[in-house]
Amino acid sequence: MSRRRGGRGAPDARVRPTVALACAIGALGATPALAQRALDADGLEALKDESVELVRDYIRVNTVNPPGNETRAVEFFARIFDAEGIAYETAESAPGRGNIWARIEGGDEPAVILLHHTDVVPADADHWTADPLGAEVRDGLIYGRGALDTKTLGILHLQAFLALHRSGTPLDRDIIFMATADEEAGGLFGAGWLVENRSELFEDVGYVLNEGGGGTVSADRVDFGIEVTQKVPVWLRLVATGTPGHGSMPRAESSVTKLVRALDRLRQYRFAPRILEPVDTYFKGIAEAAGEEWSAAFADMEHAVQDPELLARLQLENPFLAAITRNTCSLTRLEASDKINVVPPSASAEIDCRVLPDQDVDAFRAEIRSVLNDSAIEIETVMAFTPAISSTDTDVYRALETVTRARYEDASVLPSVAAGFTDSHFFRDIDIHAYGYSPMAVPEEDSPRLHGNDERISIENVRRGTEIMLEILERIAVTPVP
Numbered sequence: 092m093s094r095r096r097g098g099r100g101a102p103d104a105r106v107r108p109t110v111a112l113a114c115a116i117g118a119l120g121a122t123p124a125l126a127q128r129a130l131d132a133d134g135l136e137a138l139k140d141e142s143v144e145l146v147r148d149y150i151r152v153n154t155v156n157p158p159g160n161e162t163r164a165v166e167f168f169a170r171i172f173d174a175e176g177i178a179y180e181t182a183e184s185a186p187g188r189g190n191i192w193a194r195i196e197g198g199d200e201p202a203v204i205l206l207h208h209t210d211v212v213p214a215d216a217d218h219w220t221a222d223p224l225g226a227e228v229r230d231g232l233i234y235g236r237g238a239l240d241t242k243t244l245g246i247l248h249l250q251a252f253l254a255l256h257r258s259g260t261p262l263d264r265d266i267i268f269m270a271t272a273d274e275e276a277g278g279l280f281g282a283g284w285l286v287e288n289r290s291e292l293f294e295d296v297g298y299v300l301n302e303g304g305g306g307t308v309s310a311d312r313v314d315f316g317i318e319v320t321q322k323v324p325v326w327l328r329l330v331a332t333g334t335p336g337h338g339s340m341p342r343a344e345s346s347v348t349k350l351v352r353a354l355d356r357l358r359q360y361r362f363a364p365r366i367l368e369p370v371d372t373y374f375k376g377i378a379e380a381a382g383e384e385w386s387a388a389f390a391d392m393e394h395a396v397q398d399p400e401l402l403a404r405l406q407l408e409n410p411f412l413a414a415i416t417r418n419t420c421s422l423t424r425l426e427a428s429d430k431i432n433v434v435p436p437s438a439s440a441e442i443d444c445r446v447l448p449d450q451d452v453d454a455f456r457a458e459i460r461s462v463l464n465d466s467a468i469e470i471e472t473v474m475a476f477t478p479a480i481s482s483t484d485t486d487v488y489r490a491l492e493t494v495t496r497a498r499y500e501d502a503s504v505l506p507s508v509a510a511g512f513t514d515s516h517f518f519r520d521i522d523i524h525a526y527g528y529s530p531m532a533v534p535e536e537d538s539p540r541l542h543g544n545d546e547r548i549s550i551e552n553v554r555r556g557t558e559i560m561l562e563i564l565e566r567i568a569v570t571p572v573p
């Protein structure tokens with residue numbers, strides 16, 4: 092592919108909507124029965140038991156990135172596929188940076204990839220009450236790095252995939268299990284590398300199910316987001332130059348003063364709000380539960396955001412919700428002199444801008460140039476992705492929605508927009524629908540454990556998630572007999 096992607100990104104916090112939304116998980120309902128199920132009740136129980144053990148085994152595989160060592164995860168899955176008699180392929184993008192995929196063949200409908208990343212972020216054992224790679228079970232919860240991000244999801248994908256394979260159920264489409272390296276550092280040694288170097292793998296693919304969405308349990312309700320798009324990172328480096336000199340004899344202007352002045356203009360600048368359709372749907376969906384202060388505004392955000400005061404208040408109260416209403420820039424890195432008494436010849440800043448998923452990136456860079464209002468400041472692009480939104484008007488999206496609604500009674504299920512990014516953008520770039528979805532409902536108070544300390548997932552979530560993921564695949568790939 093000709094599209095160049097720049098430097099490697101730092102991992103992104105997965106920002107979850109945290110509006111104070113007020114109904115516990117309803118009794119497990121059941122979707123209308125499919126004519127053919129891959130498993131009977133006993134088989135399903137056995138599959139769930141197996142899931143719990145596999146989640147624990149997988150957490151114990153050390154794939155902390157850096158350095159990654161994802162080939163260990165490849166070996167983990169390869170052993171399972173060997174035992175099941177499933178053909179698979181592997182590829183290393185660099186020594187130790189392994190990727191693995193396997194395919195169950197079906198009919199001619201566009202294939203679905205079950206994607207997860209095998210790497211995890213580092214964990215500081217001093218701040219954990221359990222061994223981060225120990226997968227200890229305490230009070231019905233499995234503790235370990237990757238429990239939420241995203242080894243459990245990988246096992247739920249695997250189990251649904253294995254159940255379909257074992258049953259030999261005829262499928263309408265191919266189902267591909269894919270486990271890739273390096274997502275936590277930008278994915279260029281994983282999903283990005285495969286899209287670039289093994290494009291033939293994706294020729295018949297219509298859909299990717301990936302991390303990035305799922306359920307959040309707050310005081311008395313469950314809210315599911317199916318992520319259909321994300322803010323797009325446009326990371327820029329601004330460089331100012333000037334005459335260097337001694338700190339004791341300042342000139343009227345220097346590289347640093349030019350940079351500071353331009354950054355201050357950017358700091359004060361407010362990007363125009365613009366409510367995209369999935370954002371509007373999301374706000375409308377949470378409006379009723381958002382409380383008196385916000386209900387009316389959320390029900391009509393297009394109108395509400397015209398009030399700059401309201402937008403400022405929203406940013407104070409919920410930076411995530413504010414971020415999905417417009418383009419943003421965070422001033423994050425500054426570099427100038429390395430000595431206190433030396434005026435440096437150049438000074439630079441790196442800014443983390445995130446644009447709405449329909450934004451033209453060149454037009455955005457032009458806007459930044461006019462805001463900085465200093466032609467002497469160079470603007471370099473450190474990294475920029477291509478904006479894209481996945482449609483909710485597909486059978487696969489509807490299957491996620493239908494099964495989730497049936498399984499979590501009273502839960503809201505809405506398309507969502509992520510403020511951060513995942514590997515999904517690599518697939519949206521090549522016109523594959525990508526949906527961020529996990530069947531697990533995680534307590535709101537557990538979300539900071541993602542990339543934080545004492546990351547954990549309940550065994551109940553693993554068991555229920557196994558059942559839901561299988562049901563989703565059956566709905567997506569098994570034709571009901573009329």
Ligand SMILES: [Zn+2]
Binds near residue numbers: 208
């Ligand atoms: Zn992740």
